[in-house]
Amino acid sequence: MEILPVYSKSQLALRNGQDKPEVWIAYKGVIYDVSLSRLWRNGKHYEHWAGQDLTPELGDAPHDDWVFQNLDVIGKLG
Template identity: 30%
Template structure:
């Protein structure tokens, strides 16, 4: 088999290979040295800043309560022992939001029963709700909410009994 440069296909292929090698070896030779003014302040996909770093922590109902969006700018809530940072959903979970009563609290029973009533919340000085009386449908409801939160918000801790921390 021989390589004949007389054939146009072979010549074109050789020129393309040489061009690619030149781009790899000398990348700056093929890029402009200056950026026109109209492109200096255009859209970029890079974020303006890095989101705040969150440490995975252990919370109790008492230590979770200040993260209600009023006492602290961060908003956390727990479902079945998993603590989520829902600060990005401030309009829903912050003061005046439709889920604001769950902010800084264990929202397990309320999410399972699809109820936002205050009686769905366990007092912060009481033991954690064991959720033993929930039906299979309510448990599935709660799991659905946990999946939703895990896909949308950062898991930042776990919720334990007040005396366990």
């Protein structure tokens, strides 16, 4: 099993599509890279902003956990 690096919330916050070129989001403790997704242009997807933990917000989304299965895992949220 691969050991993933751990990133803090402040490190995640910098990957918001504005401060650095990377666009990352977290869900259930796992950080995903959405930089190449057309749905996350400029670090925003509908009312959701990159660089943060979206776990509490997914309940309002029109989809479920399956949307994360094809995203690149970057690390864990520590």
